[in-house]
Amino acid sequence: MSYAVDLLFGPQHPALHEPERFRFKVDGEIIVDVDVKIGFIHRGIEKLAESKNFIQNIYLTERICGICNVAHTLCYVQAVEDMAGIEVPERAKYLRVIVHELNRIHSHLLILGVAAELLGWETEFMYLWRDREAIMDIIEDVTGNRVTSAFNTIGGVRRDINNTQKERMLKVLDKVEKDTRFHKKVLEEDPLYRERMVNMGVLKTRDAIERCAVGPTARGSNVDYDVRAHDPYAAYDEIPFNVIRYKECDSWARMMVRVDETLESINIIRYALKHLPGGEIRVKVPPRLPAGEGLSRVEAPRGELIHHVFCKGDVKPYRLKVRTPTFANILAIAPTFIGHTIADVPAILVSIDPCFSCTDRLTFVDVSSGKVMKLSLGEIKRMYWSR
Amino acid sequence: MDLFKLVEVVVFPGLMYLVVLAIFFEWYKRKLVARMQSRLGPTYTGFRGILQPLADFLKLLFKEDIEVTTGDQKMLTLVLLVAPTLFIFSLFFVPVTGYTIFSFEGDLLLVLFISSIASLLLYLVGWTFRSSFTKAGAARLLLQIVGFDIAAIALALVPAFEAESLCIATISEKISSAVISNPLLLIPHGFAFILFLLAQQADLEEDPFDIPHAETELVAGYITEISGRKLAFLDLFKDLQMVYVSFFTASLFFGVIVKPLSAVLVIASSVEMFLKALLVLFILFTIEAASTRIRIYNLLDAFWKYIIPLSFFSLSLLFIIKALPGVLL
Amino acid sequence: MKIIPKLVPTVVKTVFKKPVTEQYPYEPPKPSPNIRGKIVYDVDKCVGCGLCAIYCPSGAIEMIMIKEVKRRIPIFHLDRCMFCHQCVEVCRFGAITGSREFEIAAYNKNELKIITPKERVKPLKVGEKK
Ligand code: SF4
Numbered sequence: 014m015s016y017a018v019d020l021l022f023g024p025q026h027p028a029l030h031e032p033e034r035f036r037f038k039v040d041g042e043i044i045v046d047v048d049v050k051i052g053f054i055h056r057g058i059e060k061l062a063e064s065k066n067f068i069q070n071i072y073l074t075e076r077i078c079g080i081c082n083v084a085h086t087l088c089y090v091q092a093v094e095d096m097a098g099i100e101v102p103e104r105a106k107y108l109r110v111i112v113h114e115l116n117r118i119h120s121h122l123l124i125l126g127v128a129a130e131l132l133g134w135e136t137e138f139m140y141l142w143r144d145r146e147a148i149m150d151i152i153e154d155v156t157g158n159r160v161t162s163a164f165n166t167i168g169g170v171r172r173d174i175n176n177t178q179k180e181r182m183l184k185v186l187d188k189v190e191k192d193t194r195f196h197k198k199v200l201e202e203d204p205l206y207r208e209r210m211v212n213m214g215v216l217k218t219r220d221a222i223e224r225c226a227v228g229p230t231a232r233g234s235n236v237d238y239d240v241r242a243h244d245p246y247a248a249y250d251e252i253p254f255n256v257i258r259y260k261e262c263d264s265w266a267r268m269m270v271r272v273d274e275t276l277e278s279i280n281i282i283r284y285a286l287k288h289l290p291g292g293e294i295r296v297k298v299p300p301r302l303p304a305g306e307g308l309s310r311v312e313a314p315r316g317e318l319i320h321h322v323f324c325k326g327d328v329k330p331y332r333l334k335v336r337t338p339t340f341a342n343i344l345a346i347a348p349t350f351i352g353h354t355i356a357d358v359p360a361i362l363v364s365i366d367p368c369f370s371c372t373d374r375l376t377f378v379d380v381s382s383g384k385v386m387k388l389s390l391g392e393i394k395r396m397y398w399s400r
Numbered sequence: 401m402d403l404f405k406l407v408e409v410v411v412f413p414g415l416m417y418l419v420v421l422a423i424f425f426e427w428y429k430r431k432l433v434a435r436m437q438s439r440l441g442p443t444y445t446g447f448r449g450i451l452q453p454l455a456d457f458l459k460l461l462f463k464e465d466i467e468v469t470t471g472d473q474k475m476l477t478l479v480l481l482v483a484p485t486l487f488i489f490s491l492f493f494v495p496v497t498g499y500t501i502f503s504f505e506g507d508l509l510l511v512l513f514i515s516s517i518a519s520l521l522l523y524l525v526g527w528t529f530r531s532s533f534t535k536a537g538a539a540r541l542l543l544q545i546v547g548f549d550i551a552a553i554a555l556a557l558v559p560a561f562e563a564e565s566l567c568i569a570t571i572s573e574k575i576s577s578a579v580i581s582n583p584l585l586l587i588p589h590g591f592a593f594i595l596f597l598l599a600q601q602a603d604l605e606e607d608p609f610d611i612p613h614a615e616t617e618l619v620a621g622y623i624t625e626i627s628g629r630k631l632a633f634l635d636l637f638k639d640l641q642m643v644y645v646s647f648f649t650a651s652l653f654f655g656v657i658v659k660p661l662s663a664v665l666v667i668a669s670s671v672e673m674f675l676k677a678l679l680v681l682f683i684l685f686t687i688e689a690a691s692t693r694i695r696i697y698n699l700l701d702a703f704w705k706y707i708i709p710l711s712f713f714s715l716s717l718l719f720i721i722k723a724l725p726g727v728l729l
Numbered sequence: 730m731k732i733i734p735k736l737v738p739t740v741v742k743t744v745f746k747k748p749v750t751e752q753y754p755y756e757p758p759k760p761s762p763n764i765r766g767k768i769v770y771d772v773d774k775c776v777g778c779g780l781c782a783i784y785c786p787s788g789a790i791e792m793i794m795i796k797e798v799k800r801r802i803p804i805f806h807l808d809r810c811m812f813c814h815q816c817v818e819v820c821r822f823g824a825i826t827g828s829r830e831f832e833i834a835a836y837n838k839n840e841l842k843i844i845t846p847k848e849r850v851k852p853l854k855v856g857e858k859k
């Protein structure tokens with residue numbers, strides 16, 4: 014007979030940077046069961062998108078996730094372009110790739126730092142974020158803001174890159190590459206970090222495919238899946254790069270995928286800057302778009318991101334559907350907690366780079382019967398908005 | 401007891417001096433770790449933020465004391481009042497200024513005993529609450545104490561045998577001459593020093609051994625439910641522990657150069673002890689900054705499988721080296 | 730020596746290096762010349778078409794009627810503005826431009842409104858090309 018105790022992680026907990034609840038059943042320090050509860054920060058963005066026009070929605074989708082904002086805007090504008098059949102100029106495609114990859118570098122360095130901090134390694138956290146600051150500066154230089162870049166727009170991009178910016182960027186990239194190589198060496202060889210991360214939360218290749226893991230989580234489990242390579246968008250079909258994979262399938266492998274991808278991203282940016290075509294950076298798009306349906310897939314820093322747009326010939330989308338990577342990953346990773354100790358929870362959780370605010374979904378459940386319901390807006394109004 | 405002794409206990413090497421040292425060491429820790437992480441650390445209060453720990457302490461004293469109803473508050477208050485005094489008491493036997501206020505043959509064992517009691521009192525802090533975080537933190541703390549305490553005691557005996565005394569003051573006086581007269585002793589001495597530092601790191605609950613109050617796992621471990629004045633005293637307790645650990649280690653392993661024979665020399669020797677304590681803390685904080693937290697199982701592994709056997713090994717090595725000349729001659 | 734943390738040499742070296750922290754309010758910030766900052770509104774160029782209010786994603790622009798001169802001008806609520814510069818892009822008359830200023834914290838929301846005084850608003854001449 015086991016004496017399992019409930020240990021609640023969240024909604025407020027230092028290991029979680031966003032509110033979400035994990036109910037662990039622990040026997041001593043060993044976890045015997047886990048129950049994930051999402052939905053604490055549902056923001057109703059999909060619904061809000063239906064009331065804003067296509068241009069406004071760029072800035073709304075940007076705010077689904079601040080860290081991977083470029084991936085979100087890129088995915089959204091590509092979906093709209095797909096819907097309206099808009100051809101984007103070549104130069105804009107390359108610029109999109111450059112900013113997208115800068116965004117990926119900043120996101121990966123960020124999560125590597127957070128992982129170190131969660132393991133009580135504040136120094137590595139500080140060093141990683143110090144070195145990430147250089148990337149933030151060039152993002153600010155190129156797009157106009159440190160985080161929410163507002164760079165992509167329907168039909169192209171909003172800003173161009175000139176030669177001085179190019180030079181500056183190349184210089185910073187050299188520095189960041191040097192720093193990342195140093196951190197790679199540290200993370201690869203540090204005995205205590207390895208002790209904490211190796212063999213934690215093993216997600217076998219089969220399981221990763223079965224549970225639909227995406228992004229670095231899947232690639233850390235040796236799944237050869239990268240939207241950039243297998244369904245190229247923007248200019249990725251013209252840029253050579255490697256899909257990083259690790260065979261270890263554990264937390265450590267997932268983090269190392271991110272380190273290597275950072276190095277790979279630097280090479281992608283270098284290539285894109287070198288082969289940057291000339292010409293226009295955007296085409297004009299009318300505010301009212303024809304009726305249709307558009308889908309776009311993007312490899313966000315956390316994994317595959319899908320935006321799906323419907324339009325009924327209006328200035329607004331009729332429906333915007335978003336599927337974010339953490340939503341896929343969190344369910345894949347949850348069972349791997351079992352058998353580990355409480356001390357390993359942060360190490361496993363951080364390895365999927367969780368982003369909860371973009372994960373949260375809303376389902377109507379009748380509490381008394383436990384039945385899941387599908388309700389239209391009219392029905393909700395009639396049933397619940399009694400005022 | 402004459403007046404001079406009283407002044408000693410209350411003011412100079414005693415109570416006040418130790419509390420000032422505790423506050424200074426807290427600042428030293430924050431500043432040094434900040435510099436190691438390429439940050440600035442405290443800058444605002446006083447010269448380079450030197451008064452920041454004092455300001456924090458005073459701020460906590462004025463805060464509302466939120467009493468958790470599921471906890472035994474009387475017990476907690478008692479523990480937090482007794483615990484800091486224990487360290488101050490044991491520091492009376494340690495030559496903080498080069499000489500000790502009280503001293504007798506065998507006080508090393510008393511000091512080791514008192515410091516173990518103080519660590520156990522921390523366990524009571526966690527155990528007085530019914531929150532699962534404090535419970536888990538307290539349980540981890542107990543496991544940790546069981547891990548490092550035996551090693552610490554065994555290793556503290558190494559310099560005692562080198563100097564052939566169980567009195568801390570005598571050890572710190574004789575240790576340098578004992579090691580110089582027989583350079584072979586440096587091997588077990590160095591060995592014991594490194595291991596002792598690790599054990600003290602575990603006592604201080606710094607990385608890699610900050611397991612009982614691991615923030616990202618157990619919020620703040622056994623401290624989770626404490627606030628206000630009680631937290632202030634707990635912080636003071638931790639700072640005094642830092643003072644105790646640094647001076648104790650320095651006087652056991654470093655030996656003295658300046659002997660406190662006159663008033664001027666007392667100042668010189670207290671500066672010397674102070675610098676040595678800073679050196680010990682520098683090493684401890686370097687380890688703290690450079691390492692991740694390990695799991696409690698790793699800690700038990702490390703101590704029971706490696707450090708405790710190694711500490712007994714260095715003790716026996718010491719015996720062999722000491723006995724060797726007698727056997728050979 | 731495989732148990733020594735890899736960061737030890739770096740940590741000791743960093744103690745003797747200059748910290749990288751920028752003490753922001755005490756030190757002047759060093760933003761890039763290209764940042765998007767507070768918007769600047771020029772009432773003389775504005776024709777009151779209201780496109781900026783339609784496209785502003787955060788509803789920071791409100792069109793108001795000035796009865797005296799019979800025309801509409803925008804009010805900018807900078808407390809809602811997120812510096813996306815969509816209004817700068819959409820205004821065809823160059824009435825809104827961006828600046829580099831970003832320190833606009835205030836105690837009162839009303840201080841953050843850009844309201845053009847009535848006297849400055851001139852009546853619109855029909856047919857005039859700006
Ligand atoms: S500022 Fe420009 S877009 Fe806005 S109302 Fe005036 S002219 Fe139109």
Ligand code: SF4
Binds near residue numbers: 784789809813
């Ligand atoms: S910068 Fe953006 S948010 Fe601010 S007023 Fe202009 S359109 Fe609105």
